Amino acid sequence: MTELNARQADALTELINIAFGLTAAKLSEISNHRVLLETPTLAIHPMDALARDLGLFVTGEVASVHQVFAGPFSGDAVLLLNYESAVKLSNLFVEEHLQSQRLDSSTGEILAEVGNLLLSACLGVFGNLLQARVTFSMPRLHLDSLEEFLTSIAIGSGESQNAVAITASFHIREQSVDGRIVVVLDAPSLEQLIQAVERWEGAQSSA
């Protein structure tokens, strides 16, 4: 399994910080609320460890917006919320008299579009900075348990059950919304990502 040297880890961390920072800014812009972002983390571990890790964050019914991305590096990008936070987040975008305590087709579609905005922004930063073209699938809303949702992540069905997970938690405190953005790559994609990051880091250093 790929291991990062200190320089690679530093460059990748910087890239992730920029991408997730801009994603949080996008969420703040569309929600009109201050968004607190925890420091993103990168972890390389088997898929079942990913489930364990995410299981610490969300229990019970999970609402997720999932987009598959492809290009020089490919994988899954996910906006992950517990059900209550998903309802609260979607309610930020509808008039008060239309707000609901459940996700229905209307608020579900709002959540999918919010996820699309955030995940596209996050992956778009990767594409822009690394000068790599990334394409996205349509956003899909899942309402499942975490275990059921993870089986839908494409990377879990590959030959390698190892995954690279880049995660960052965010909070909209006034609304008690807690969520997490997760980008999952397989090992070959991590190699591609590292090469692109090294080129980017080299260009930054010589600029």
Next chain:
Amino acid sequence: MSSSILIVDDSSMSRKIIRGILESAGHEVTEAADGMAAIERYSLEKPDLVVLDMVMGGMYGLEVLEKLYEIDEHARIIVATADIQNSTREMAEQAGSRGFLTKPIKKEELLSLVNSLLEGAK
């Protein structure tokens, strides 16, 4: 002056937001939720301008853009997308897009672009 504008976006939330902005400026708005519907509507209605999303089910936005120019080489099409990549902007411009906006759409930016394109058409 009121103009006819077609919004092509698979998200009803996005269509509602863009419709609200355009109608507040007095424009007449129609909608299509996918590329095929957009092509049908454009052929029938020949709107003055199209606001087109990129990532949609079925036909991708760039393909829709090319099809619309096959129907009408003078079509005025603005791309409005969550995809912020420079490469997407370049591909849209190469395909003939007259403007590129990233979501969330800002009212002033959209109306400024729409007005400049419609003014230029007179």
